[in-house]
Amino acid sequence: MNADIRSGRLDPDTIGENFSELHKPLTELQAIQESARCLFCHDAPCTEACPTDIDIPGFIRKIASGNLKGAAKTILSENIMGNTCGNVCPVEELCEQVCVKNTAEEKPVMIGQLQRYATDLVLENWIQLFRRAPASGRKIAVVGAGPAGLSCAHRLAMLGHKVTLYESRDEPGGLNEYGLAAYKMLEDRAAREVAYILDIGGINLETGKTLGEDFDLAELRRDYDAVFVGLGHNTVKALGMKNEAVDGAYNAVDFIELIRQEDLATLPVGRNVVVIGGGNTAIDMAVQIKKLGAETVTMVYRRGFEDMGATDHEQQVAQTSGVLIRTHAQPHRILAAGGQLTGVEFEYTEKDGNGRLKGTGETFVLAADQLFKAIGQALDATPLEGDEKPELIGGRIKVDEFQRTSLADVWAGGDCTPGKDLTVTAVQDGKIAAISINEYLNHG
Amino acid sequence: MADLRCKIAGVSSPNPFWLASAPPTDKRYNVERAFEAGWGGAVWKTLGEDGPPIVNVSSRYGSVDFYGHRMMGFNNIELITDRPLQINLDEITAVKRDWPDRALVVSLMVPCTEQAWKAILYKVEQTGCDGVELNFGCPHGMSERGMGAAVGQVPEYIQEVTEWCKLHTSLPVFVKLTPNISDIRRPARAAFDGGADAVSLINTINSIVSIDLDIMAPTPTVAGKGVHGGYCGPAVKPIALSMVSEIARDPHTRNLPISGIGGISHWRDAAEYISLGCGSVQICTAVMHHGFRIIDDLVDGLSNWMDEKGYATLDDFRGAAIPNVTDWQYLDLNYKTVAAIDQDKCIDCGLCHITCEDTSHQAIRAEKDVNGKRTYTVIDEACVGCNLCYLVCPVPKCISMNEVDNGLPYLNWTEHPNNPMK
Numbered sequence: 001m002n003a004d005i006r007s008g009r010l011d012p013d014t015i016g017e018n019f020s021e022l023h024k025p026l027t028e029l030q031a032i033q034e035s036a037r038c039l040f041c042h043d044a045p046c047t048e049a050c051p052t053d054i055d056i057p058g059f060i061r062k063i064a065s066g067n068l069k070g071a072a073k074t075i076l077s078e079n080i081m082g083n084t085c086g087n088v089c090p091v092e093e094l095c096e097q098v099c100v101k102n103t104a105e106e107k108p109v110m111i112g113q114l115q116r117y118a119t120d121l122v123l124e125n126w127i128q129l130f131r132r133a134p135a136s137g138r139k140i141a142v143v144g145a146g147p148a149g150l151s152c153a154h155r156l157a158m159l160g161h162k163v164t165l166y167e168s169r170d171e172p173g174g175l176n177e178y179g180l181a182a183y184k185m186l187e188d189r190a191a192r193e194v195a196y197i198l199d200i201g202g203i204n205l206e207t208g209k210t211l212g213e214d215f216d217l218a219e220l221r222r223d224y225d226a227v228f229v230g231l232g233h234n235t236v237k238a239l240g241m242k243n244e245a246v247d248g249a250y251n252a253v254d255f256i257e258l259i260r261q262e263d264l265a266t267l268p269v270g271r272n273v274v275v276i277g278g279g280n281t282a283i284d285m286a287v288q289i290k291k292l293g294a295e296t297v298t299m300v301y302r303r304g305f306e307d308m309g310a311t312d313h314e315q316q317v318a319q320t321s322g323v324l325i326r327t328h329a330q331p332h333r334i335l336a337a338g339g340q341l342t343g344v345e346f347e348y349t350e351k352d353g354n355g356r357l358k359g360t361g362e363t364f365v366l367a368a369d370q371l372f373k374a375i376g377q378a379l380d381a382t383p384l385e386g387d388e389k390p391e392l393i394g395g396r397i398k399v400d401e402f403q404r405t406s407l408a409d410v411w412a413g414g415d416c417t418p419g420k421d422l423t424v425t426a427v428q429d430g431k432i433a434a435i436s437i438n439e440y441l442n443h444g
Numbered sequence: 445m446a447d448l449r450c451k452i453a454g455v456s457s458p459n460p461f462w463l464a465s466a467p468p469t470d471k472r473y474n475v476e477r478a479f480e481a482g483w484g485g486a487v488w489k490t491l492g493e494d495g496p497p498i499v500n501v502s503s504r505y506g507s508v509d510f511y512g513h514r515m516m517g518f519n520n521i522e523l524i525t526d527r528p529l530q531i532n533l534d535e536i537t538a539v540k541r542d543w544p545d546r547a548l549v550v551s552l553m554v555p556c557t558e559q560a561w562k563a564i565l566y567k568v569e570q571t572g573c574d575g576v577e578l579n580f581g582c583p584h585g586m587s588e589r590g591m592g593a594a595v596g597q598v599p600e601y602i603q604e605v606t607e608w609c610k611l612h613t614s615l616p617v618f619v620k621l622t623p624n625i626s627d628i629r630r631p632a633r634a635a636f637d638g639g640a641d642a643v644s645l646i647n648t649i650n651s652i653v654s655i656d657l658d659i660m661a662p663t664p665t666v667a668g669k670g671v672h673g674g675y676c677g678p679a680v681k682p683i684a685l686s687m688v689s690e691i692a693r694d695p696h697t698r699n700l701p702i703s704g705i706g707g708i709s710h711w712r713d714a715a716e717y718i719s720l721g722c723g724s725v726q727i728c729t730a731v732m733h734h735g736f737r738i739i740d741d742l743v744d745g746l747s748n749w750m751d752e753k754g755y756a757t758l759d760d761f762r763g764a765a766i767p768n769v770t771d772w773q774y775l776d777l778n779y780k781t782v783a784a785i786d787q788d789k790c791i792d793c794g795l796c797h798i799t800c801e802d803t804s805h806q807a808i809r810a811e812k813d814v815n816g817k818r819t820y821t822v823i824d825e826a827c828v829g830c831n832l833c834y835l836v837c838p839v840p841k842c843i844s845m846n847e848v849d850n851g852l853p854y855l856n857w858t859e860h861p862n863n864p865m866k
Contacts, residue, residue, distance in 0.1 A: 032511075032512045033512050035511075035512075036511040036512040036513075039793045039795060039838055040795070041792070041793040041794050041795070042794030042795060042797055042798035042810070043794050043798075043810065043812070043818065045792065045816070045818075048816060064511055064512075100791040100792050100793045101791075103791040103792070104791045104838065104839060
């Protein structure tokens with residue numbers, strides 16, 4: 001049997017339409033009306049829920065008064081990637097989840113959309129809201145130009161320090177550039193935001209430079225006054241099964257990156273597709289391959305809906321996009337013929353008396369032309385090796401509340417440290433680390 | 445269904461809702477559309493003396509918007525009708541002929557001479573209209589020429605012109621009052637003394653609704669310049685209600701019929717004016733915002749409310765609120781209310797707390813448990829019963845103001861021990 005994989009299952013116009021942004025930007029009228037819905041709460045629950053502590057009622061009131069520049073500054077002062085976050089934050093489990101309008105009207109204020117509205121203004125018109133403090137004479141190395149590294153670098157630059165920002169890829173942005181679903185974030189927007197961040201000055205970006213290959217941590221600690229490590233996830237988890245490398249089997253993150261970077265009409269798309277995983281990456285993969293024209297897309301998760309890492313909102317997006325979500329089944333065998341994927345055999349699961357997941361022994365097979373694995377990513381700490389390396393915890397770099405690692409002059413943040421793997425938390429980590437580094441440099 | 449028929453100063457209409465003298469009543473076309481929609485009456489846009497037509501400017505209206513709501517306040521710099529007198533007279537004649545059951549009153553403004561008023565009254569009488577309304581109120585343009593508010597601000601002129609009109613016409617005479625004075629009772633008394641059959645109020649208020657900060661000029665802007673205009677719309681209702689109440693309570697004018705005007709948008713507004721003694725009510729901004737079809741809810745809403753309250757006719761509640769409008773010195777200083785928050789309805793916005801804390805009496809406690817659950821409670825001893833929390837709370841019926849039975853008798857300022865003048 002030959003696998004049915006080909007590009008251009010849909011005509012380019014349809015693909016273009018499918019990949020237009022999930023949320024259209026608010027119109028001026030919508031922004032006026034939506035901002036008027038905000039009650040300007042005292043001790044606002046939304047601000048409390050925001051990982052970056054944005055004064056949400058404050059910026060919304062500024063939108064309402066027509067002070068968009070002020071609104072943007074309120075946002076970006078706390079979260080320099082506030083534009084991206086307005087688009088991709090899981091607001092349904094952060095700020096918007098606790099909006100008092102849920103209780104009052106069963107409909108929160110569209111905080112994410114308003115945040116994007118205000119910040120679009122400064123990005124589109126290139127209004128630079130931040131200035132560097134007088135030069136401190138200090139140099140800091142930031143490793144990884146993803147959200148954590150960019151946030152850290154920007155704040156350090158603002159504080160007057162000189163930053164060298166190392167990035168192993170050809171372009172900065174990290175997951176914002178390579179990892180976010182294309183229909184959530186058009187690529188030029190991510191690049192524009194990064195350019196805006198770098199525009200503050202004082203940040204020397206070195207792309208194509210990889211920690212552990214082109215330089216090591218010891219060198220950085222020797223050459224710089226402080227180091228921030230924002231490696232993100234640099235490896236994906238494997239199923240550990242036979243046939244995992246056959247043609248037609250992919251790591252979802254690799255394919256998502258292709259979607260962000262390549263011409264959509266040229267991507268290989270299977271007729272029948274299986275996605276394994278229950279997180280937002282699995283959803284992003286399933287939705288996008290469906291949007292590219294796959295005939296059937298089945299997302300299979302070993303536990304129940306309630307255990308999924310993907311939010312309810314994400315699950316709904318998948319389901320309304322035509323993705324079939326099957327739960328309580330784990331991959332058992334990857335089926336292949338002639339080095340080509342033909343299907344995946346799954347085993348039903350249930351919880352044992354201790355709440356642990358176990359297979360029931362009963363299986364079923366899903367025929368598949370393509371398999372996407374989205375069972376998680378991890379930190380490969382090998383690049384940190386050396387005489388002294390920061391302590392790890394649970395496979396990630398251990399940090400304290402100020403993002404300090406076990407090494408006095410090394411800070412870390414983002415997905416390589418414990419905590420939620422969100423753009424917004426990475427930005428906060430970078431900001432906190434920069435403030436801590438500044439304290440350290442000024443007061444030792 | 446309640447009987448909404450209305451009679452004021454001898455003028456009858458099937459309901460109390462009249463269009464005020466304004467752009468919507470400038471032409472037969474508009475007035476007939478209003479009558480088709482169900483309006484009870486109309487006051488035709490002000491006619492002037494025969495002669496060269498009035499010239500109006502381009503860019504005539506300005507608005508006060510509030511957090512996305514348009515036209516909370518509205519103003520205009522338009523003058524009286526700019527169409528030839530005879531055309532207006534012919535159209536008024538035709539409308540009255542075709543709509544005999546509707547009230548059709550004609551607004552007038554001519555120079556302050558007996559001859560001018562006599563001449564126009566004679567012509568207007570021929571139309572078969574039900575009454576005339578003397579426009580002593582327009583605050584812009586015409587007042588610079590000695591008419592409108594220039595007359596309305598001088599009680600002696602009001603009385604004199606009213607007397608001329610009563611002398612030269614048998615039609616009911618409504619005198620429209622300007623609010624741009626310090627004590628509305630004085631012009632009302634002058635109208636009464638001059639023999640007016642009714643007063644209409646309020647006319648528009650002197651206003652600049654906004655400054656265009658790009659060109660540094662008032663709006664509406666005419667070739668870079670602006671002037672004060674006449675302010676109306678929902679924002680002016682409180683001012684108008686107060687003035688109506690003063691005339692209704694004044695022993696001198698107690699029985700003078702009033703046609704209420706100012707910010708009426710909904711049936712409830714109309715009911716409030718009628719409760720303060722108004723016969724008919726006049727509406728303009730609301731139709732300029734939404735069109736004539738709002739009459740459906742005005743009629744329907746008023747009627748349903750009257751049915752609910754057991755009022756069969758407008759007279760059943762007309763003036764019912766007047767006895768309860770008093771002077772501050774007669775308020776019961778022993779009366780006490782305290783706020784209460786219904787915790788089941790509270791959505792935790794905290795506005796009651798922060799406004800009381802920042803701007804009032806520190807009478808609402810804010811607490812937060814370990815799970816972040818907020819609780820706002822009233823500190824009864826600190827609460828003065830000011831209503832602020834009740835007013836800022838966005839949730840209907842969440843905060844109530846409850847009377848406290850303190851067992852103390854009625855005590856007003858005139859009898860209060862702290863009153864040095866007692």
